Amino acid sequence: MGKLPIFKAVAATFAYLARHGVELFMALWLPALLFTAANGWSSGQMFDAQIALHNLGDHPNPTEAMTAMGPVFKTMALMLALISILYPMMIVASLRHVVRGDRLKAPFYLGFGGDELRIIGAYLLIVLMALAAYFVLALGIGVLAAISSLAGPAGGVIGVVLGVAGFAVFFWFMVRLSLTFPASIATRTLGITQSWAATKGNSIRLVLYGVIMMVIFVMVFAALALPFFASIMPAYKELFAAGADPVASQAAQLKLLEAQRALYDWSRPGFWPFMAAMFAYTVVSMAFFSVASGVAWRYVSGDREA
Numbered sequence: 001m002g003k004l005p006i007f008k009a010v011a012a013t014f015a016y017l018a019r020h021g022v023e024l025f026m027a028l029w030l031p032a033l034l035f036t037a038a039n040g041w042s043s044g045q046m047f048d049a050q051i052a053l054h055n056l057g058d059h060p061n062p063t064e065a066m067t068a069m070g071p072v073f074k075t076m077a078l079m080l081a082l083i084s085i086l087y088p089m090m091i092v093a094s095l096r097h098v099v100r101g102d103r104l105k106a107p108f109y110l111g112f113g114g115d116e117l118r119i120i121g122a123y124l125l126i127v128l129m130a131l132a133a134y135f136v137l138a139l140g141i142g143v144l145a146a147i148s149s150l151a152g153p154a155g156g157v158i159g160v161v162l163g164v165a166g167f168a169v170f171f172w173f174m175v176r177l178s179l180t181f182p183a184s185i186a187t188r189t190l191g192i193t194q195s196w197a198a199t200k201g202n203s204i205r206l207v208l209y210g211v212i213m214m215v216i217f218v219m220v221f222a223a224l225a226l227p228f229f230a231s232i233m234p235a236y237k238e239l240f241a242a243g244a245d246p247v248a249s250q251a252a253q254l255k256l257l258e259a260q261r262a263l264y265d266w267s268r269p270g271f272w273p274f275m276a277a278m279f280a281y282t283v284v285s286m287a288f289f290s291v292a293s294g295v296a297w298r299y300v301s302g303d304r305e306a
Contacts, residue, residue: 098294
């Protein structure tokens with residue numbers, strides 16, 4: 001297993017995106033388009049339900065709340081099913097060439113097989129492992145904090161230190177699993193043990209690499225989101241200005257929900273540009289982070305020169 005050369009990996013990520021951008025787009029455009037369409041269809045209903053629930057007040061009658069939310073339960077279930085299919089599909093589509101060298105055989109990718117099932121299995125396993133790690137750490141820190149409280153004033157300081165240490169351990173644990181998806185595609189396994197082995201001794205390097213890539217991506221995201229964020233910015237300003245005033249805060253929250261709902265109103269002229277931006281964001285974010293993780297995997301696993 002090798003060490004991750006941070007800046008060389010950043011350069012390799014952008015070099016890959018430049019060389020294979022067209023191929024990545026061809027692999028991602030169809031599942032991304034389906035996801036964007038489903039998101040545009042469902043989000044309006046979600047915001048309608050939230051507005052109806054908001055109008056019931058802070059302590060709504062449970063029956064009225066269920067009536068307000070009832071129509072979207074089927075929509076939420078359908079969206080969960082679509083996400084469970086389309087997200088693994090996009091992960092596989094954008095990683096196959098990066099880590100295995102597989103070439104696209106058509107002008108689109110729309111498949112669901114062993115790779116996608118392994119991604120789903122790996123994701124579920126990571127969630128279970130994260131929950132178990134969080135529970136064990138929380139329980140252990142809670143017991144130690146309770147014991148340290150017997151030390152008087154110093155007990156509070158010890159409790160804070162224990163909390164920070166617990167967070168650091170949990171974060172380190174997740175970093176060690178951060179290359180599970182490219183490992184899964186590369187080795188045709190769930191990728192958990194492969195990621196754990198490959199990231200040994202690379203945790204700090206992976207964090208620094210991730211921070212650099214995240215900063216770059218945030219700038220890209222801002223360029224895509226800014227024109228549409230401007231339409232809801234006044235509602236955010238009102239919400240911040242309301243402060244602790246419950247009446248003003250309620251009114252501002254309603255305006256924010258209505259402004260967000262308006263973005264998904266297909267009868268408005270801005271709907272289609274917004275959907276185009278959502279589609280671009282889905283393609284760009286999936287390609288960007290998949291390539292970044294794939295490049296990191298190739299370096300740290302010693303699979304082949306990235």
